Amino acid sequence: MDVGILALVIAVLLFLRVPVGLAILGPCVVWAMQQGLSVGYTVSTAFTGVNSFPLLAVPLFILVGVLANRLGIAERLFEFCLAALSRVRGNLAYVNLGTAVGFSWMSGSALADVAGLGKIQIPAMRRAGYPMGFASGLTASSSLIAPVMPPSIPAVIFASTAAVSTGALFAASVIPATLMATGLLIYIAIWTARRPEFTSVPFDARRFWRASVRVLGALATPVIILGGILTGVFTPTEAAATATVWMLILGAFYRTLRLKVLLHALKETLLITGGIMIILASAAALGLILARARISDTVADSLGALTDNPLVFLLLLNLLFIILGAVIDATAIILVTVPVLMPVAIQFGIDPIHFGVITIVNLMIGLLTPPVGSVLYVTSSVTREPVDVVIRGIAPFLIPLAAVLVLINLFPDVVMFLPRALGF
Template sequence: MELGLLAVGIILLLLARVPVAFAIMGPCLAYFMLNGYSTGLALKTVFDSVNSFPLLAVPLFIFVGVIANKLGIADRLFEFCLAAMARVRGNLAYVNVGTSVGFAWMSGSALADAAGLGKVQVPSMTKAGYPFRFAAGLTASSALISPVMPPSIPAVIFAAVATISTGALFAASVIPALLMALGLVIYIAVWVRRNPGFEKEPFDLNRLGRATVRVLGPLGAPIIILGGIMGGFFTPTEAAGIAGLYMVLLGLFLKTMSWRVLWEAAKETVFLCGGILIIIGAAGMLGQILARERVAVSLAEWITGFTDNPLVFLLLINLLLIVLGMLIDATAVILVTVPVLLPLAVSYGIDPVHFGVIMIVNLMIGLLTPPVGSVLYVMSSVTARPVDEIFKGIVPFLTPMVAVLIIITLFPQVVMFLPNLLGF
């Protein structure tokens, strides 16, 4: 009964548009007090949830993405991709995806990608004659590559909660992220064929040379992050810190860094991290309650009684996560559901790394769907257009995203190939 009232309380607060962290924290505090537990225990639970060395990588990776935006790295990537694909018909659409892939190696956040690249890509595409809905939908959808491609912030959070190797999860995420890009490229190819008029441009070797020189410095960040982690030289947290320092030094070398830029980047990082850490603390309280109420055991008994097929289990989990991703922030879903669902997945013989990638891709699709869809609201803010118009542009691009989710669910070897190759 108490657990049911807790769930009802959280749902009602979410429907009332109360921020996720407080919608979870309020009913959880009421549960603690009604069951005779002190508020001190509740506060200790919150503190213990965020007092994690692996989670220190989250603000550092956010800082790398934010400072990259402030330094104009997105513009440099956009210029390079445009110069390289000048002769390709419909090149601005392909450049949209290519720039997102390049920025994803530094960002790890869909919101940073959508905010930084959306300001460049959508106006450029609409000026060239692309329909606004197509431009906005493609930009929002390609932004999902960032939280899947390492350094993925959701992957850092999942690895910390699941106590698995962040490097292994990073390696496992590379091919799914590239598949997402490939799916968007295929959709673009079909769209361009059906919509003639977006002709190729003359190729300029000098322009490409200048753009290549301008992009070489920023490409050092992903080399530090991925090479350091997968080569065993750094932990993810150390790699994030070194990459942050590298971006600051790069800004000084490029003469785009100033005290004002650094201060604004620090403020934005604190703002974004504050929201994430509050959610982590609230989810820690809820997780302790779920453990006390033996929810994991009850759910395991129900699911194992329903099916003993791992594939059916994964399909059920996908449906559950799609619904949760539409309604609740992805960070909260990971923190609350992983302690419950991961032991179940392992009991079905599913590798935790494979399960983590499925969960991340699934929940990132939720960033494009109302009512919570954070990327929707970021794109609406960047373009000054209504959210419903942005969503109408996104709908066609959900097909390749869901196709990738199905592929990685049915064929675990696609996900596990790279971690196995690297010896994780």
């Protein structure tokens, strides 16, 4: 079985909805056996791919996000934003975005964001008269800030795969994530300006004060995570572990931490992490095959013959990720394509950190696109609306997200300014 046939078999299995990890690992084992390699060697390679200290941050960051949902911290963020923005016309739309931004500093997962906050935000907006398409589209789109803003789980996986600094990638992601939030903010302002029926309510200082006190502990979480990493006090894995302990302390202080809640949070984290780790392991086995076949050299020669312009290469790269993101899981794409494309990007003079941010933003937008976009289906489940209704609601929000993607491609300094300023 040559690499072309291997790729075709994997693609067919993915199309048939075979779980991503098994769709990759099974053909890899068959290929290894045909090449005279033992099954044990292939399995050992897969295990080595996940036996990594930096990857310990993945389940810990997932647990932080799950605990934030289950311990009522997401509700406290929502109440704070609602109290702070009460006088703004169309305030619930801004509250939706503000809560997503605040929650993104604690959760590196779009699915955790839309599953947790969507249950609060969408019903509140529907009761206030917002159309279902707008409410669901905004909730789904704003959830993409979480996997871009640190602590970003895709960034941890990319950094481990590409052997780059997680801290540098975290720092580089802050401005693009902020631009995504700004783009969505502008769209909300335009949308609400044309609808005077969404009025404001008087500002209640007492309510704002109570909400501020209730949210103080939660707002310390990003200080612990990002502050600890960027100042060199913690590694990303240590920051994730510290943030997990902090969440447990907050839960005990808020009296929402109970054994049943903790067990449910651990079970949810285990299920999510198990799926990711199987994909990581299978991609490590595939990476061995791609390395033996010298695929990166072949890709570099092909692209070199096609163009020597870095901007054209980035355009092709974006098109590739948009197409792949629509049909394949984002984690699998990072693990399979980065070892191949990273050397090529470096040959074109593209900084690995800049390449990483472009990859992550592209693939996170893919979470909103059919047929595989997982955020689509979670939003549909939360709202109990057909997927086509959610897709129509999301479509206008893709415009500001695409604008940010164009911006970070054309102006690398937007991405690289903060890492350079912090000495990475």
